[in-house]
Structures are given as C-alpha cells and as structure tokens.
Amino acid sequence: MLHIYKDVAPSVLAILEKADESKLKVWQLLDMEQMPSFIHEKLAVVGDAAHPFLPHQGQGGGQAIEDGVALAAVLPFGTKSSEIKDRLQIFEECRYERAHRIQGYTRTAGMDTADLAAKGMKLDMMEYMGYNFGHDAWDYTTKALRMHLEARDKTLRFRNPIEFGASPGPRQPLGMHPTSVEIQALRKATPEKSRTYSIRFRTSRTYLQNLLPAGFAFTSPATVASASISCTTLDGMTWLGGGGYSMLGLYIHGINYTKRNGSKVFGTYLPVLFENAADPIITGRDELGMPKLFADINVKGNDGDERSEISLSWRGTTFGTFTVSGLTPEEPVPNGVNGSQPVQRGPGPPPPPPEAGTFYYRYILSVGEPGKADVEYPVFIPKPEAAEGTEAPKSFASKMATISLQGKNWQTLPTLHHVADWLAGMPMYGVGEAKLVTSTVVSDSSANAICHSWVRDIASAALNVSLTNLSAPTPVHFFSHGSTMMLGEESESADYWKACGDEALANGIKGVIMMGAHWDCLGDRIEVATNPSPGKSPVAYVHPSKYVNYKLVPDLDSADRCISMLKDGGFNVGANPKFEWIHDTYLILIRMFPAGCPPTTIVSMNARFDPHFHLRVGSTLRPLRNEGYLFIGTGGAVHNLYRNVWAPMLKYRDNFAQETAPEGWALEFRQSVEDCMTQNRGPALRRAITRLMKHPQYRDAHATDDHFMSACFVAGAAGDWEDEQEEKGRLGAETWELTNMCNSQFTLGSWAGGQRVAAAAA
Known part of the structure; x- marks a missing residue:
C-alpha cells in the first residue's frame, strides 16, 4: 500500500504509515455472470442477489431501490394472484437490461486507463451519468404496465395524440366498454x-x-x-x-x-x-x-x-x-x-x-x-x-x-x-x-x-373475400430455405410458402421486409438493399428457367424508411445500391408469389452475429407490421452443411432421399426450435430464441451462426408486449434434406379476422 501511494503528499503517507500491518486485510471483490432471468413463475430475485455490483460507482444500493420501486409499480394494491406471473415479466423487461448495463459501467469504471486502452474501450463519464441518473424507475415501469394492460384489452381505441393512451369515443364511450353496466345504466337513464x-x-x-x-x-x-x-x-x-x-x-x-x-x-x-x-x-x-x-x-x-x-x-x-x-x-x-326497395310492376327489366x-x-x-x-x-x-x-x-x-x-x-x-x-x-x-x-x-x-x-x-381491384383491417399487425414468418433444391423440387414446404403468399395477397400486403442468411456486414454495420435493378446470384444445380426470368421488385421507398427507423434506433446503417439478391431470399419470393414479386426490402445481418443485436433490428422495424408489411426471416432450423449426409443425394439424385433417420442431435435441436416458436409469445419468445444459442446441440445444428440470425430478427418483430395477445406460433410445414438438414416453416400471429393457412404438417 505504501508503495502504491509513494508519490502522494508526505502528510498522507504519514497517516498511512500508522496502520498496523498485522491487521491489514485484502477486500476481495466478487463478480458474477448474468443470470438468464430474474424471475421464475411467481418468484423474483432482486438486489445483489440478482445483480451484485463492484464498489466503483456505489450503484448496488441504488439498483436495489429501483428493483423495489419497479415491483411496487407492477404489483399495486389489488393485483390478483393470477396476474402476478405476467406482472413479474413486466418487471424483468424493465429491470434486466438496465441493471446489467449499469453493472457494465461499474466494471469499466474500475479499470485502469491502460487496461481500457488495451481492450479498445473508453470511459465516457457523461454517458454513464446520463444513464445512471436520468432514469425514474416508477415512471418507466408504470408506463410499461399501462402498455401491457392496453395491449391486453382489444376493445381499446387509439387515436392521435396516442401519447395519452386509449381515447374515449363512440365505440369506447367515456373510456368504457359499450356493454359495461355503467354505460347501459347511463343509456337507460x-x-x-x-x-x-x-x-x-x-x-x-x-x-x-x-x-x-x-x-x-x-x-x-x-x-x-x-x-x-x-x-x-x-x-x-x-x-x-x-x-x-x-x-x-x-x-x-x-x-x-x-x-x-x-x-x-x-x-x-x-x-x-x-x-x-x-x-x-x-x-x-x-x-x-x-x-x-x-x-x-x-x-x-x-x-x-x-x-x-x-x-x-x-x-x-x-x-x-x-x-x-x-x-x-x-x-x-x-x-x-x-326506404323500401323497388318492386316489379308489370313488364320491363327486373x-x-x-x-x-x-x-x-x-x-x-x-x-x-x-x-x-x-x-x-x-x-x-x-x-x-x-x-x-x-x-x-x-x-x-x-x-x-x-x-x-x-x-x-x-x-x-x-x-x-x-x-x-x-x-x-x-x-x-x-x-x-x-x-x-x-x-x-x-x-x-x-x-x-x-x-x-x-x-x-x-x-x-375488388373487395377481398377474406375481410381484413390492415391496422392490425401482420403475421411474421420464419422460413427455413434449405438447399437450392428447395427451388428445384416440389415439397410440402414449397406448398406452404405458396399458401402463405396467397393469404398475404388476399389480405392486401403493402410490401415485404426480409432478412436472409447469406448477406452480412462487417464491424457494427448493417445495410439495406437499394439497388433499383438487382441481379440474381446463380442457383447451383437448379435449371435457370426456374428463376432467371422472375422480375425482382425492390421497394426503394420502404428501404429508405427502414434506414431512417434503424438510424433512429441507434444502428450504424446505410444503403447498398449495388447489392445483388441471393437465393436465400428470392427462392422464397418465387415460391410465395409465382405470379409476380411484391415490393420487397432486404435488410442485411451483422457479421458479429449477436442474437440480441438482430432481435433489436426486428423490434425496431416492428411498427411496419401495423402498416401492412409482411416480415419474413429466411434461414434454417437445423442447417449445418458439415453434418449433412450427402451419399443418398449422390446415389439417388434426390435431396430428399434418406436411407437412415436424422441423427439424435438434429432431432433434439429441431424439437427445441419448435418448442420455442410454438410455446412462447411476446417477450418470452425473444428470450427463448436467444437462449437457443446456448443449447448443447446448437453448434451441431449450426456450424456457423448466419442461418440462425433471421430467427432472432423474427423474434424481435413478433415479440412485443402487444404480441402476447396473439395466438401461439405454429409449425406450418417441414421438409428434411440430406438426412440432417431440417427445414421447418413457422408462422407467428395471424391476419385480422383470424384467417390462417392450414398447416401442411397437420
């Protein structure tokens, strides 16, 4: 200690020298990895038990207080026991990211300048202070609770200005349901x-x-x-x-x-x-x-x-x-x-x-x-x-x-x-x-x-047979595009893609927003395709007649909107006016819309393959679902070319030929993907999808992460609180290729009025 402080003022050293060396103790600083969740059923962990802090900012007590305030906000007096589980999910949504981010600030604050420089990090005190002290746990959490309650009540009406919540009106008199006892009594009086x-x-x-x-x-x-x-x-x-x-x-x-x-x-x-x-x-x-x-x-x-x-x-x-x-x-x-309708009176037209x-x-x-x-x-x-x-x-x-x-x-x-x-x-x-x-x-x-x-x-132009209101969110699809032969050969998955395309056209989609599996950008950048006349990369082993004459329709206006929304969301994003489309996206479009490509916007992945990053891309663009845009992520449920069995394909000239059953690791991970997609809604879906990357069989199922990022994009687009009210996701079709490649096709949500494509796998 005296060596560390040898350069300070002599008067300070004199004080330090009075310490009894035999009684000095080392204070061991303990840290902990992030917990996967703060909650389980009706149990919540708070304070240092959930997020222990190093002493460098003195934020441990502050964050524990914020936990308590957030709990009070989501569990006001009169909360029913049946609602506690949902309310604790709101608590975690409000606290999980913030508590861990401040943990990160605390760790950074305790590092030496040399260590920060060696790791390419910097200490921005203004950013830290703004995030630490510019937050009110009560205001933030009460808003989240209000949004949750509003999303659950499908009778509410929203009009500008939406900042004040649902608006009363003729179909929501005095802010109450038209059939409520209070309204009926007023109308009777x-x-x-x-x-x-x-x-x-x-x-x-x-x-x-x-x-x-x-x-x-x-x-x-x-x-x-x-x-x-x-x-x-x-x-x-x-x-x-x-x-x-x-x-x-x-x-x-x-x-x-x-x-x-x-x-x-x-x-x-x-x-x-x-x-x-x-x-x-x-x-x-x-x-x-x-x-x-x-x-x-x-x-x-x-x-x-x-x-x-x-x-x-x-x-x-x-x-x-x-x-x-x-x-x-x-x-x-x-x-x-x-008035009365005309009736037939003697000779003449009916x-x-x-x-x-x-x-x-x-x-x-x-x-x-x-x-x-x-x-x-x-x-x-x-x-x-x-x-x-x-x-x-x-x-x-x-x-x-x-x-x-x-x-x-x-x-x-x-x-x-x-x-x-x-x-x-x-x-x-x-x-x-x-x-x-x-x-x-x-x-x-x-x-x-x-x-x-x-x-x-x-x-x-005609009135649709299926009745629709595009102010409701459109469904979201996660499609496993498989190998190139999914374009060359017919399959149940291809039939399902076509059925989903027909349903989308019948409901008058405004355009398609896609993230594929074959286009990524370096650093922290993502890009949006803005080539007005894009070409197509060749599709191996597929006759050109199946795709060369299919006219692609890039939606440049929507691409600009996506770029603007992503910039506002804090992303390093830009346009790519030279991007040529790849089969992972246009294969799906050809199958879904054989008569003509709808206006389509393609968003790239980021090469760091951070699941939370790609989830946030989908979440940022999610409002476009309310405007009639169809979101599609195209990747793979199980997609590891290194673990495929190629011999039957070479022997029978058939990608779908299987002399043996899929291996256990492929079956287990495929089942986990189905469970995540079909058993979770809202924020729970987002957590489930990102946790899959920690699955013991994940690296067997995905040798590289590129074909899984679009699943995270889809979870972001379909994992809002509002989506909790949607029906659970469904497995519409499934096609196995090359023994161990599983092409599962999932749809999350449904069109307004409850229309849905019958699952081909049913």
Whole structure:
C-alpha cells in the first residue's frame, strides 16, 4: 500500500504509515455472470442477489431501490394472484437490461486507463451519468404496465395524440366498454335519440358516376339514377356526455362492387358526409375511415310541424337548403336512408337487387409526400339489424320536398368550394319521396364496418373475400430455405410458402421486409438493399428457367424508411445500391408469389452475429407490421452443411432421399426450435430464441451462426408486449434434406379476422 501511494503528499503517507500491518486485510471483490432471468413463475430475485455490483460507482444500493420501486409499480394494491406471473415479466423487461448495463459501467469504471486502452474501450463519464441518473424507475415501469394492460384489452381505441393512451369515443364511450353496466345504466337513464330526414331524388347517372372510385359501378345502365340527401340529428349520446350533433350526407343508390371471385356486393355509396362537431368527425375519420367534412347544420322542425327546413353552411355562408313538408305517419320501416326497395310492376327489366349496406372510400395522405396515399381502400357497412326488444322507429312520409344547392367561390368557402360547386352542378330531375324517421336506438356503425384492403392492380381491384383491417399487425414468418433444391423440387414446404403468399395477397400486403442468411456486414454495420435493378446470384444445380426470368421488385421507398427507423434506433446503417439478391431470399419470393414479386426490402445481418443485436433490428422495424408489411426471416432450423449426409443425394439424385433417420442431435435441436416458436409469445419468445444459442446441440445444428440470425430478427418483430395477445406460433410445414438438414416453416400471429393457412404438417 505504501508503495502504491509513494508519490502522494508526505502528510498522507504519514497517516498511512500508522496502520498496523498485522491487521491489514485484502477486500476481495466478487463478480458474477448474468443470470438468464430474474424471475421464475411467481418468484423474483432482486438486489445483489440478482445483480451484485463492484464498489466503483456505489450503484448496488441504488439498483436495489429501483428493483423495489419497479415491483411496487407492477404489483399495486389489488393485483390478483393470477396476474402476478405476467406482472413479474413486466418487471424483468424493465429491470434486466438496465441493471446489467449499469453493472457494465461499474466494471469499466474500475479499470485502469491502460487496461481500457488495451481492450479498445473508453470511459465516457457523461454517458454513464446520463444513464445512471436520468432514469425514474416508477415512471418507466408504470408506463410499461399501462402498455401491457392496453395491449391486453382489444376493445381499446387509439387515436392521435396516442401519447395519452386509449381515447374515449363512440365505440369506447367515456373510456368504457359499450356493454359495461355503467354505460347501459347511463343509456337507460338518458336514451339516445335520432331524427333522420331524407329526400330521395332523381339525377344524372353519368354525372354521379364521376364520383365512383375504380371497382364501383351502377347496377342499372339507365342514364337516370337515384340519390338521397339524408340529415340525422343525434341527441343524448352517452359518449358525448349526453350531448348530440347533426350529420348530412349524399347517398348514391344502385351501386355494386365486384369481388375477386366475380360476385357482387350491392349497396349505397357515400361520397361525402358533413357533420357539425369535431369529435365525431375525428373519430369517424380515424376509426372508420369515413369521408367526413365540417359544416354548420341547422335543423328547424319537430314531428308535428307542417314544414321542416335544414340548412348547410360554413361560417355564415349557406350552400345548401332543404325543406320537407306534408309529412304523414306510415307503417314502421327499418332504420336507414334507402326506404323500401323497388318492386316489379308489370313488364320491363327486373328490379335491382336489395341494397345490403353503405360503401365509402378511405384515403389517408402520406406525410411529406403530396399526392401519395399511405393507405386507401373501400369500406362496406352492412345495414344494422334491429335489436331484439327495442321499440320500432316511427316513420313519416311525404312527396313534398325541395333541394337547393349553391356553388360558392374560394373567398366564401375557402376549404369547401370544390365540394359545394360539384353538388350545385348535380342535375335535379325531381323529388321521389321524403321521409322522417325517429328512433331511440342509435346503431354503432363500427360494429358492422368491414374494411377491405385496396388491390394495387386497379384492373383487378375488388373487395377481398377474406375481410381484413390492415391496422392490425401482420403475421411474421420464419422460413427455413434449405438447399437450392428447395427451388428445384416440389415439397410440402414449397406448398406452404405458396399458401402463405396467397393469404398475404388476399389480405392486401403493402410490401415485404426480409432478412436472409447469406448477406452480412462487417464491424457494427448493417445495410439495406437499394439497388433499383438487382441481379440474381446463380442457383447451383437448379435449371435457370426456374428463376432467371422472375422480375425482382425492390421497394426503394420502404428501404429508405427502414434506414431512417434503424438510424433512429441507434444502428450504424446505410444503403447498398449495388447489392445483388441471393437465393436465400428470392427462392422464397418465387415460391410465395409465382405470379409476380411484391415490393420487397432486404435488410442485411451483422457479421458479429449477436442474437440480441438482430432481435433489436426486428423490434425496431416492428411498427411496419401495423402498416401492412409482411416480415419474413429466411434461414434454417437445423442447417449445418458439415453434418449433412450427402451419399443418398449422390446415389439417388434426390435431396430428399434418406436411407437412415436424422441423427439424435438434429432431432433434439429441431424439437427445441419448435418448442420455442410454438410455446412462447411476446417477450418470452425473444428470450427463448436467444437462449437457443446456448443449447448443447446448437453448434451441431449450426456450424456457423448466419442461418440462425433471421430467427432472432423474427423474434424481435413478433415479440412485443402487444404480441402476447396473439395466438401461439405454429409449425406450418417441414421438409428434411440430406438426412440432417431440417427445414421447418413457422408462422407467428395471424391476419385480422383470424384467417390462417392450414398447416401442411397437420
């Protein structure tokens, strides 16, 4: 000790010399490897028992306190015993990485400068201080718990600003489930009422036809068509605290939409709906995609009045006036604006089919790209069925009504003049009938809303047979691509890939995000393919006719988005405009999409093959699943070329020929992969996949790590808290090659509505 301090001030040395050498003791510093987990079932280990600290920062006590605070946050008073296991998983997610990272800082702080330099490390005190002291365990953990609870409740609705959590609205009144006891009691105490005036009139089909998006058509070829102006006033709405509002829309009758299979859906088309309150406009646009605009709507008239008048205006400028008079009671009819359907009256063409509901078109503009849509597709809302035990609506009818629509300029209607001008130009060939329908039952249109993904090829645009909403996360696939002969020969795996591709197209995917097994980057770098016209590396032993003419479609816009997201996530990432695609990716694309490659983005691996690094790549890009992108990792469940048995392939010229069963190590690891993929969800999936690299048979199954990294990428993309609510992963097909190569095909998650490919291995 005196030797170490020989250069300090003499006064300090004098103090040290007073120490009794016979009583000096060496304080042994102990360290410990990371525990694989802090929790087991309902047990949690905290403090130094979980993460012992060296003394160089004095953080042992601080981290133990943070453990206690995090436990208090996830286990508030009233937590049910059945929830403890899930809550402890949240605790570990919040504490595991942070505690170990600060452990690492402590170890670094205790190293000499020379040792740091020798290991290529540096001590960044500002970084350490920011991470050590810029964290609040309570705030961080309570947010994680809130996100967990929100992900578990599938009835919650989220709209901007999403930072404040789920938003109340018409389909989540007062933040509660519509069927809750509280909501039912409020609705019973203050019934929700509606009054709907509708005026049906004749106009020009050719004029109205210009409003219809591709795929829609009039059922009748006649040049005269029917449309309605419908105005509904709602009152006593629970979700508005007992308040109400009015809406007025143009409804075009006699419209059909042709589905992929050639069958037709018949209904009414709604091109525009005016409302006089911001709340229903925002919720209707965000949740239902309805074409809503703001306008002042003034309704004058009651049930017994001789004459009712409705005006449509904006800041004092009136551009629509509608009157109804002479209303008389009629027999009760179902709610709606269409009235009774036409019936056959003597010779002539048959009446059109009944209108089953209302169509409209959803369009969301892309931010920063004027004229480009982030998403667009038609939506269909079937007619609501009358609830059992409810009072039938009262209906009044008349033949006396007027419609007056006035065009305005940009000075008087700066944001609506284009709509007002079009409405004013609509020919009026006469009023057919007018109605007033009053009801104490207000239907929730979202309960029946069916959102159909838009088909990019306008020539074949059609409503999908499977009903889908792309705001839900897409499934994620981990495909074992096997040898090149998986392209050259048919197999159950190839059939499953094709079925998954068909399902993806039926659900209107926006593009594909892939990580393969044959492209990696040195250092800490990853790259995204941006070659606008990529070539293909040759596929050994496969006839060129099976792949040379297949046109690859790189998605450069999505590649740029991936690069931006990964940069924001802290990755050293860049574009590679010269990358030529390799068979590990385009083999899968050819099998999945033989008719044509969808827009595809390929992300490289990193040559250090850190499982957590690749997991984080998938996690960073995961939000794209909510936009309709399909994630695919292509590698191998068991893929060790050195341990394959090649003799049967040479003897029979068949990769699938097996004279003997797979060896025990291959069977054991293959089973472990299946267990991880099919028995874990959410963060548990991420932990299970990364732990596989410590499996006793891992190095037998994977001589190199490259074919396993895409499994980590997939676990990152499908291992969020939100994914805990998905069904467990499934083994869709499996093909053994060269005796010991196991090509397992896994799918995690399912399409909205529960559609899924039947497992070929079942």
